[in-house]
Amino acid sequence: MRRVLVTGGAGFIGSHVADAYLRRGDEVVVLDSLVHGRRENVPEGAEFVELDIRDSGTADLIREGRFDLISHHAAQMDVRVSVTDPRFDASVNVDGLLNVLHAAHLAGVGRVLFVSSGGVVYGEPEKRPTPETAPKLPESPYGVTKLAGEQYLYYYHKVHGMEYAALRYSNVFGPRQDPHGEAGVVAIFSTRLLSGEPFTIFGDGEQTRDYVYVGDVVAANLALSDADLPSARSLDDRGFNVGTGTETSVNELARTLMRAADEQVELHHAEPRPGELMHSSLDAGRLRSLGWAPRTSLEDGLRETYHWIRDNTNDKAASL
């Protein structure tokens, strides 16, 4: 049994990761400010601490908590917020991260898993599926702070011997995505499908993303919690893409979701959103070489997500 701290563990992905550590017999502490997360997402059996990652209380908890592993999922993760308020984005994603990391270093925590984003650190990459070694040219303050996070971890590894891995997620979808927040298109479309409202597609709908199911993302976290990783000589030695390598257009996503849910609505097109990346997909070959592979098809994952949102949305007429 190990002691694991999951920051952001009341949120969408972090709560699934906390579930998985509990299932394999670890002792789990979830830390979350509940700014977006929900108390009911925190799995039964986990200890819950309501704290901001920027607070001194967070550093105290880590210094005294005897953690073997920290899974850092808490973040400011809205690209648009990062554009309008880059200092706020940096306060959470850089200052908050450093509060966690420095305390982890002082406490001698065994390993830190940091959640980065393969959807933003490469910018608009030339090569797709994009390998970890592609140039890192983020086009938003959120992308800049995720990349800076990886660089801080590399520093703590190189100079202080901290064990770490950075998981560069593609577009994650699944149960517990919040259809009322800044969630991804899957949650928004599912909610619209439930209320019979048309989908709004920005631009021609041919922009593509790499959609990976949350259960597969959890498996990547477990694999990297235990993997024997060689000492890093570059950022990319400890960066792991987590994606399927398959590109799906928004039009195709809409059609697949309607098929999975066995419901139909109209598609409306709106003006393209300025600054939106056109294409993204990740080459997860490095993670596959550790035995990981995505197991859930897009259609099966969409069905699970739709059913979860249907069963957990009280106000089914709510529109976004």
Ligand SMILES: NC(=O)c1ccc[n+]([C@@H]2O[C@H](COP(=O)([O-])OP(=O)(O)OC[C@H]3O[C@@H](n4cnc5c(N)ncnc54)[C@H](O)[C@@H]3O)[C@@H](O)[C@H]2O)c1
């Ligand atoms: N959802 C995706 O497709 C995706 C893609 C790439 C990377 N990521 C990363 O995965 C992580 C989890 O994202 P998610 O989709 O589960 O989002 P989420 O909003 O559901 O989870 C983030 C959690 O962090 C908490 N949090 C935010 N600021 C905090 C703070 N200052 N102190 C303490 N807690 C705070 C929130 O309350 C929330 O529970 C984030 O680091 C995000 O950047 C997500």
